[in-house]
Amino acid sequence: MPTQTVLADLTTLPVPADVLALDARDPLAHKRDEFLLPDGVIYLDGNSLGALSRRVVQRVRHVTEEEWGRALIGSWTLGAQEGRDWMALPDRVAAKIARLIGAQPDEVAVGDSTSVNTFKVLAAALGVAAPERRVLLTDADNFPTDLYVAQGLTALLGGGYELRRVPADEVAAHLRPDVAAVLLTQVDYRTGRCLDLAAISAQARAAGVLTIWDLAHSAGAFPVDLNGAGADFAVGCGYKYLNGGPGAPAFLFAARRWHAAAPVALSGWMGHADPFEMARDYVPAPGARRFVTGTPMVLSLSALDAALDAFADVDLHALRVKSLALTDMFMALLDPVAERLALTLVTPREPAQRGSQVSYRHPQAREVMADLIAAGLVGDFRTPDILRFGFTPLYHSFADVYRAARGVQAMLEARA
Numbered sequence: 001m002p003t004q005t006v007l008a009d010l011t012t013l014p015v016p017a018d019v020l021a022l023d024a025r026d027p028l029a030h031k032r033d034e035f036l037l038p039d040g041v042i043y044l045d046g047n048s049l050g051a052l053s054r055r056v057v058q059r060v061r062h063v064t065e066e067e068w069g070r071a072l073i074g075s076w077t078l079g080a081q082e083g084r085d086w087m088a089l090p091d092r093v094a095a096k097i098a099r100l101i102g103a104q105p106d107e108v109a110v111g112d113s114t115s116v117n118t119f120k121v122l123a124a125a126l127g128v129a130a131p132e133r134r135v136l137l138t139d140a141d142n143f144p145t146d147l148y149v150a151q152g153l154t155a156l157l158g159g160g161y162e163l164r165r166v167p168a169d170e171v172a173a174h175l176r177p178d179v180a181a182v183l184l185t186q187v188d189y190r191t192g193r194c195l196d197l198a199a200i201s202a203q204a205r206a207a208g209v210l211t212i213w214d215l216a217h218s219a220g221a222f223p224v225d226l227n228g229a230g231a232d233f234a235v236g237c238g239y240k241y242l243n244g245g246p247g248a249p250a251f252l253f254a255a256r257r258w259h260a261a262a263p264v265a266l267s268g269w270m271g272h273a274d275p276f277e278m279a280r281d282y283v284p285a286p287g288a289r290r291f292v293t294g295t296p297m298v299l300s301l302s303a304l305d306a307a308l309d310a311f312a313d314v315d316l317h318a319l320r321v322k323s324l325a326l327t328d329m330f331m332a333l334l335d336p337v338a339e340r341l342a343l344t345l346v347t348p349r350e351p352a353q354r355g356s357q358v359s360y361r362h363p364q365a366r367e368v369m370a371d372l373i374a375a376g377l378v379g380d381f382r383t384p385d386i387l388r389f390g391f392t393p394l395y396h397s398f399a400d401v402y403r404a405a406r407g408v409q410a411m412l413e414a415r416a
């Protein structure tokens with residue numbers, strides 16, 4: 001049978017009553033209507049590109065037609081009394097993200113990409129570490145851009161600065177007196193394994209090592225408590241679980257205790273204390289705003305600002321509870337058939353060690369995912385052999401999970 005037809009009716013596949021009952025009891029079920037999800041598709045890739053919220057559509061129309069189209073340059077300052085001016089956008093968005101990651105609003109800066117922000121926080125961390133500590137420690141399997149930015153910065157610094165890559169499990173054993181900082185991604189993009197941010201931050205602090213967390217697959221997926229953990233720096237992505245849209249601005253976190261001492265490597269005018277004074281010398285703005293570099297990306301920041309309103313009335317604990325229930329259910333449905341269908345689970349079953357995705361190895365993962373996507377079940381393939389399914393507690397139902405698991409099963413049975 002052609003694989004496409006196997007899943008032809010996936011989004012209308014009948015769902016058992018016990019699954020429907022879970023949706024009926026789901027306190028977040030109403031959030032789904034805030035998003036525009038295409039018909040005939042089960043979208044399990046919100047961890048790569050979050051779905052479009054209706055608020056974003058309205059806001060982007062308003063910011064283009066009214067704010068840009070009519071008010072033109074006046075919009076930089078228009079509404080400044082109420083904090084609606086474009087100039088204040090980075091700070092406004094920062095405050096919304098702060099709540100999701102356990103930070104104070106003045107500890108978050110928004111703009112640029114995660115990669116660029118990684119450069120900024122690495123430079124800041126290496127700049128406040130004791131001079132005899134010149135090693136930047138990281139997970140050897142960290143996300144490529146984290147590794148590349150760290151390579152670029154250590155090469156630029158020279159002077160004995162070095163990137164040391166060790167397996168994630170051995171990080172604790174490598175917190176030695178020559179280590180300045182450790183750069184870790186909390187949730188592994190392939191396996192979905194979630195590191196214990198609080199425990200590792202505490203171990204690092206005890207060893208005099210600064211922590212830099214990449215929250216790309218954490219922020220908006222479950223509550224993060226950076227200050228509760230005593231983390232030093234962090235970065236994260238605007239277009240994954242925060243649903244800010246393709247290429248959305250990213251964020252960085254710098255704990256207050258470092259604001260005064262941490263160097264701002266990309267000291268641009270928008271991070272100046274008074275940009276329009278046009279002074280000759282850089283004087284940092286108060287708080288993390290100093291890490292904003294250039295002119296705010298108004299269109300994409302506005303989209304992210306609107307997207308973040310989806311979280312305003314959401315209990316972040318409920319978000320985590322639902323996320324774990326979704327991923328638990330997906331694994332439970334595939335468990336009985338996994339071995340027969342050559343699926344090897346690589347995501348931890350232990351809830352505390354799981355992000356908001358489920359991943360399997362499969363010998364033909366690339367082809368299987370291409371077939372699934374063609375049939376309207378969108379996850380993604382990650383080299384060399386990983387099938388990755390992301391679950392977004394804001395807009396996924398338990399019925400989606402049921403249909404997705406049955407779809408994966410049907411597709412693999414049809415291929416066998």
Ligand SMILES: *Cc1c(COP(=O)(O)O)cnc(C)c1O
Nearest residue numbers: 113114115143145185189214216
């Ligand atoms: C997605 C992702 C990024 C993305 O970086 P960009 O600069 O936005 O391309 C960074 N780190 C991790 C761990 C990611 O998963």
